[in-house]
């Protein structure tokens with residue numbers, strides 16, 4: 158009998174990706190002080206992949222305690238730009254500065270997902286995508302952010318690929334869903350192998 162699925166994330170697009178795949182999922186965001194965990198791991202020179210993985214596991218663990226009956230998914234996405242870990246810009250000005258820095262260069266998005274069952278981690282995956290941003294004019298960056306801030310403020314890269322953000326890139330090497338924040342295909346593969354979803 159398939160177990161109920163709980164997404165321990167406040168990310169609307171993550172829930173939407175799962176629901177559009179036909180999965181019934183309950184949302185229970187994990188309240189976590191992500192910044193202090195990130196700072197602590199950066200102080201120990203942790204790799205971006207390990208930071209995303211740990212945060213995803215912590216979020217899943219936090220909610221798994223409340224839903225021992227369910228499969229609980231914790232997620233986290235980090236942006237690796239030339240070795241630096243960038244976070245969600247806190248203001249339109251910060252978004253303009255971040256996009257100006259990334260213009261004409263490549264960066265990576267790492268989307269981690271960890272699944273808990275019976276109170277312990279049973280599956281994990283970190284999807285990695287490399288995005289090549291075109292050279293953007295300062296005027297366009299200002300205009301892009303001014304028009305899209307209410308939406309892009311929730312994205313680690315200050316863009317949404319499924320919206321006007323697609324215009325920022327020349328190439329993307331990796332999986333579309335991973336850019337949006339979830340390694341959806343590896344997750345669906347695992348759920349199918351476990352018999353949690355029909356195939």
Ligand SMILES: Nc1nc2c(ncn2[C@@H]2O[C@H](COP(=O)(O)OP(=O)(O)OP(=O)(O)O)[C@@H](O)[C@H]2O)c(=O)[nH]1
Pocket residue numbers: 165166167168169170171186187216232233234235311312313314316317318319322336337338339
């Ligand atoms: N819609 C959309 N969201 C994006 C895109 N790129 C990154 N994101 C979002 O950027 C956010 C990255 O921050 P996280 O800390 O992983 O997640 P969160 O939104 O804070 O939610 P929690 O899982 O509750 O921490 C996620 O919500 C991603 O879905 C994109 O191209 N489109």
